[in-house]
Amino acid sequence: MTATPLERAERRKAWAFALPGLLWTGLFFLVPFAYMAMLSFWTRQGREVVATWTLDNYVAFFEKAHLFKGLVVSLEITAAVTVISVLLAYPLAWIIAERVPKRWQRFALIMAILPFWTSYVVRSYSWLLVLSKGGVVNQALLWTGLLSEPLELSANRTGTIIGFVHFFVMLLTLTIYANLIQLSPNYRRAAADLGANAFQTFWHVVLPLTLPGIMVGAFLTFVLCIGDYITPQILGGNNELVLPQVIMLQLGRRADFPMAAALSLVLMVVVTLAYVACARWLKMERT
Template identity: 35%
Template sequence: MAIVRHIAKRPEVGVFRPASSDGVRFGSAALVAPAALFLLITFVYPVGLLLLRSLSFPVWGIQNYAAIVHESLYLRVLANTVVISGVVTLLTLALGYPYAYLMATGSPSVQRLMAFVVLVPFWTSILVRTYAWLVLLQRRGLVNRALEWSGLIAEPLDLVHNRIGVYIGMTQILLPFMVFPLFAVMSRIDRGYLQAAANLGAPPARAFIRVFLPLSLPGVIAGVLLVFILALGYYITPALLGGPGDIMIAQLIQQQIGEFGEWGIGAALAAILLVGTVLLSAVLNRFLKLDRIWGGQA
């Protein structure tokens, strides 16, 4: 939504207004109307109707929200969702920040190689990546065999169908979404500032902490918000790599609606997830234009 505001503010270069500006407006409306109507009918209307059901199913009232607040199982799933998303966000930041730093400060060929390494998983289907982790992390999988061979462990570890599996899988799948915004911000930091800090006598570590780190903060905030938002609604990876104790809100919604036909509870959970997502997205929009992620240097 911020994109258009951003564009609208741009002064038009060398505007040559055709005879009738009403004609242009009409033309634009005719161009945008099909896509907008299409999405209104196939997307906005269904989602709106679902949200309405949280208040109308089986009868009108807030009973579904009250049930969620009073049922410890639902609250535990909500807490799970926040904890898993938070941990995954921190893990992607810990891995992604140094990676983006080296990428932003490396030579063009290093940059290309590192971008390729991030883009390959980004373009590979989530199912394929999750399957690969299932293969690697199972009890007789490659990771356990390597650990046993190295003598670090005597018995295979349980790395999948539990929280560890969810963390590993989601961190790998969401890592590109941390690296892209970090790199976008870091590559625009003027190296001259670091040089100036060095000239004034700051050792590299100090120059990094006092100069580079603060300048990269917008990228950190954008990456953290983006990964957290995406993690909140994750379904496939926790469902395949997690155990019964690691159910996240998306799985609960699927279960309530798809398996139990509990449209009211499912819709109320969906409303909670959507409100969280939209609020965080609004904050994200202040730091990062969506097209930077999807259309930028990717």
């Protein structure tokens, strides 16, 4: 099939429109990414990168405890954050969707995500004000006499998890609310007609129907949480580093780009695995 001159002219035009965007993504995303993948199989001497192919960086990741532990800590924190955030956000989303009058729902939702609009760095810093030894929570507890010693709430895993949960409760409230509001009231009416009480309706009808939405929200939480550097850096202290912190550490004084690249690829593989698992589960749900 040969294209007529008119078709060829049209096609040239289409390419002219699409190319700037494609080139930008190719040049500033695809090329750097490919380069980083290559870099992860190279090594360095002093501060210079040497292009000799080797698996050393990946071997080192599995053999050196301080590198591998980064992934373990990341996975543990991310799992905890995802579960806690879903458990805290679901009831709130449900209350806003079911208990708050229709015309106040939008307002309730906007209020639930208002602190989103503080800058990310500032939000973690604010939690430091709340959680540190002299912070609001400890001062209040000491003042009431419930405690005699301040709790260790920041500069450790607890601080990181609280900071993360705060962010993701807001995000998940939004996505779960969107899910709940889409459910047709007919399901609930049918369940009630068949004699289900409020709890049974929720447990056997509403919850299963919103499960796919929860999974998508949980996946989003997982991806954003495991790739984040700011919250653990500000709230987590120096004893337990998560993978992004370990990556950034390679860039610091050591300037070990090949190692940082290898660790980044490990991070990407973990995210991809989570994506595949999530997509599989969703497909199973649908059939």
